[in-house]
Amino acid sequence: MAVAKKFDLNIEKVLEDWEIYHAIREIIANALDEQIITNTKDIEISHNWRGSWHIRDFGRGLRYKHLTQNENEEKLKNPHLIGKFGVGLKDALATFNRRGIDLFIKSAHGDITLDKTQKYGFEDIETLHAYLHPPSDPEFIGTEFVLRGCSEEDIKRAKELFLKFTREKVLESTQFGEVLERKGRTANVYINGVKLAEEENFLFSYNITSLTSAIKKALNRERTNVGRVAYSERVKSILLDCKDHAIANILVDNLKGFEEGTISDELRWADIYTHAIRILSSREKTVFFTANDLQERPDMYSKARDGGYSVITVPETIREKIKDLSDFKGEPILELDKFKEEWNSSFEFKFVDSGNLDLNEKKVFSYTDKLFKIIGGRPPNVKEVKISETMLMNNATFREADGLWQPSSGQIIIKRSKLRSVSEYAGVLIHEAAHALGFTSDVSVEFEEELTRLLGIIASKILLS
CATH class of the missing domain: 3.30.565 (Heat Shock Protein 90)
Structure with a gap:
């Protein structure tokens, strides 16, 4: 033996x-x-x-x-x-x-x-x-x-x-690893099929098959207590490389829970959040407002909803990241500024014929020529003054403008609600006349000078009459 x-x-x-x-x-x-x-x-x-x-x-x-x-x-x-x-x-x-x-x-x-x-x-x-x-x-x-x-x-x-025995469903495979359907109370992170960590607030489980240097360095002898910092970048890479609608649907549905504070930890990563926004914007008519936008611009929120848009609340930091981004169809992602631009570009005035004004509105509107006379007469380039139910957005305030000077058509357009009183109407008419006379925009030095000149004419006529 x-x-x-x-x-x-x-x-x-x-x-x-x-x-x-x-x-x-x-x-x-x-x-x-x-x-x-x-x-x-x-x-x-x-x-x-x-x-x-x-x-x-x-x-x-x-x-x-x-x-x-x-x-x-x-x-x-x-x-x-x-x-x-x-x-x-x-x-x-x-x-x-x-x-x-x-x-x-x-x-x-x-x-x-x-x-x-x-x-x-x-x-x-x-x-x-x-x-x-x-x-x-x-x-x-x-x-x-x-x-x-x-x-x-x-x-x-x-x-x-081992992933081999837990048999978590593979939702999508990428060059960096696999996205797995989460089972149970926690999500799992695997390295080549061996569990590395558990994540309570991950949306998916992951099997990382392409190791980064950070992961290799973190794989200690015990193969335990490997922190998220070691594998988070690779998880991001896996998600950003996904192209299947199944992953997109889950990300987008989770994204909509931001306002309630129910989004997963993956969506708290700016790269993934932005990726989900691009997916959502490609698939649905969506506008992304911050909480501050909603508070200060409820009118824009109403316009978006009335126009058939979904309104998603995003943090200020994310808004800054998506301002100049396009979705996966090449279309601009709509945050407040872009939505206003789009709304203006598709805008149509609802003009009101003077014969359809009520008695008070007709009376106020009848002072048009007298008001022009006060400032020295109708500017030669103003062909007509029109009243509209709706107005374009003001570039500075993001609110509907009270009035508008259109050089191409020679029209001063004033919002119908300004016909409530002579003072409101007169202020808007003279303001737009200053634009017509000075060919300048708001908040410019030239405009301020022209408006000041008109106010001086009005004041002198009042004092000398």
């Missing part, structure tokens, strides 16, 4: 926080990696009548040298594999020993058992050793780990750490 060879596993520090299921995770991860590398059939996890659990792959078979490696170059070079650290397997063996789990490893290259014995050269120190026995089945295909003493709950908890 051949004598078993033993070798020291040289485990310097035992991971005290690891439970049995953490160690089982490493065994499953190695089996799945071998399945991918060798393109062999699915791994098997089974339970026999003796109470042992069996985890088996159908690859090349474990060799004792695999227990001496700190890092596996083959795994490091393959971006699709789960394992990063060769020490993961040794950590698992140490955890099994510390937790009282009997382990037997079977492959065509030999059978392996574990035991503690004196460290070579240090008789007072006992360390964990692996014992390599001749193979019980030289024709055996793959590697089988036989565990005695672990529970069904241990196996269940370990399997829950």
Whole structure:
């Protein structure tokens, strides 16, 4: 009978926080990696009548040298594999020993058992050793780990750490990873199919398949307590690369919950929020107002709703980001400024014939020529004064203008509501006459000078009459 060879596993520090299921995770991860590398059939996890659990792959078979490696170059070079650290397997063996789990490893290259014995050269120190026995089945295909003493709950908890077994539905695949349908109370973040973190307020679960340097750096030996900062950029990349309507629909529906404070954490990232806005704007007639816009411009809100637009509330910071953006159809995204421009461009005056004015309005309107006479006569370029029920938006105030001078048609247009009194009508008429005389816009020096000149004429006539 051949004598078993033993070798020291040289485990310097035992991971005290690891439970049995953490160690089982490493065994499953190695089996799945071998399945991918060798393109062999699915791994098997089974339970026999003796109470042992069996985890088996159908690859090349474990060799004792695999227990001496700190890092596996083959795994490091393959971006699709789960394992990063060769020490993961040794950590698992140490955890099994510390937790009282009997382990037997079977492959065509030999059978392996574990035991503690004196460290070579240090008789007072006992360390964990692996014992390599001749193979019980030289024709055996793959590697089988036989565990005695672990529970069904241990196996269940370990399997829950793998996307392969949780079977979360893939909603969309991108070059950076997959968006998964969230199941249960928390969302999960996976790295190549192994759970890395849980997120209570994520809208989706994610499987990251393209690792960033931040993720690689954060993948510690324990593979636990990896913070969001490590994977948030890659999650953003996955979402921004999505093109399917299913993802867009969910993002957009969640976006509409901003006002109630129910949006997910992904939508709190400006890039994703903006992306969702572009999707929504491409699909629906939508206007994006800030809370301040709604408070100060309820008239614009009414105009938007009356025009068949959905009104979505956004933060001020997001409004600044979308002001010059286009949606995915190339159309401008409508925030308050853009909506006003669009409303003005499609605007049509509702002119009122003087014969349809009421008695008071007719009386006020009849003072038109007298008012012109006060300021020196009707400006030669003013062909007519017209009354309209509706008016364009004032560029400065975003409210309907009281009056408007249109040089192209030679018309002064005044809002009908200004005919309520002579003073209101006179003020607007003289204001627009100043534009006609000075060919200037509001808040310009030239306009101020022209208006001042007209006021001086009016005052002098009153004083000298």
